[in-house]
Amino acid sequence: MTYQIDRYPAELIDVVHLAHERVVIRPVLPQDEDLTGAFFGDLSAAARHQRFLAPMRWLPPGLTKRLTQVDYQNHMALVAEVFRDGGERVIAEARYARLGDGSSAELAISVAEPWQGLGLARLLLAKLMCRAAAAGIERLVGETLASNQRMIGLARKAGFTVKRSPELGGVLLIEAILGDGTRQARLAAITPCLANLEATPTAA
Numbered sequence: 001m002t003y004q005i006d007r008y009p010a011e012l013i014d015v016v017h018l019a020h021e022r023v024v025i026r027p028v029l030p031q032d033e034d035l036t037g038a039f040f041g042d043l044s045a046a047a048r049h050q051r052f053l054a055p056m057r058w059l060p061p062g063l064t065k066r067l068t069q070v071d072y073q074n075h076m077a078l079v080a081e082v083f084r085d086g087g088e089r090v091i092a093e094a095r096y097a098r099l100g101d102g103s104s105a106e107l108a109i110s111v112a113e114p115w116q117g118l119g120l121a122r123l124l125l126a127k128l129m130c131r132a133a134a135a136g137i138e139r140l141v142g143e144t145l146a147s148n149q150r151m152i153g154l155a156r157k158a159g160f161t162v163k164r165s166p167e168l169g170g171v172l173l174i175e176a177i178l179g180d181g182t183r184q185a186r187l188a189a190i191t192p193c194l195a196n197l198e199a200t201p202t203a204a
């Protein structure tokens with residue numbers, strides 16, 4: 001199948017310093033497939049479970065391709081990476097995928113364990129929410145295990161409501177209203193989005 005995108009959104013590229021390291025945040029690229037596979041492979045089994053809401057010892061074939069071949073409008077993904085020993089290493093990913101109704105999107109986020117607690121998820125989520133609003137998404141939703149205190153804390157601080165899933169025991173639904181999807185709302189989302197790119201998260 002042909003991979004088609006409108007344009008690589010270079011304006012979302014950002015550099016922050018965390019734990020005395022330079023961290024590049026950028027929209028994902030198709031050539032990030034191996035880096036993305038390594039990132040998810042290096043997560044603990046518990047973190048992978050939290051991310052995919054299912055125990056996942058191995059990533060299903062084709063998953064990393066789907067996670068890296070995004071169109072930046074209906075499916076947007078940001079990665080954070082560091083450079084070590086002459087190579088890149090992905091340390092976090094955050095994405096939304098537009099749902100069938102066209103006005104909602106589902107969110108997913110994960111940060112490598114050594115990089116947790118430094119504000120990286122907060123930063124990625126803020127960028128993603130801006131970008132989603134600018135793309136006309138009105139409602140961002142997600143699912144998290146009820147035991148996932150970090151994700152629940154992150155979501156609440158970012159303005160999401162949290163409630164029990166009526167269908168899945170042990171799962172919570174999170175939801176944030178981003179705007180009404182009008183052209184005015186989209187344009188209003190762009191400026192704070194770029195301002196956020198300059199924000200430096202809490203560094204250790």
Ligand SMILES: CC(C)(COP(=O)(O)OP(=O)(O)OC[C@H]1O[C@@H](n2cnc3c(N)ncnc32)[C@H](O)[C@@H]1OP(=O)(O)O)[C@@H](O)C(=O)NCCC(=O)NCCS
Binds near residue numbers: 112115117121
């Ligand atoms: C959830 C996750 C993405 C948070 O990433 P992170 O980079 O550690 O989060 P941040 O450092 O940006 O913290 C953001 C907020 O999360 C909350 N948080 C972070 N660590 C927490 C902890 N140990 N306990 C409770 N809340 C916590 C806090 O509200 C924090 O805000 P604060 O720093 O102002 O207090 C990360 O733990 C993770 O990748 N978990 C595995 C995958 C996953 O659970 N994904 C979510 C489902 S898609």
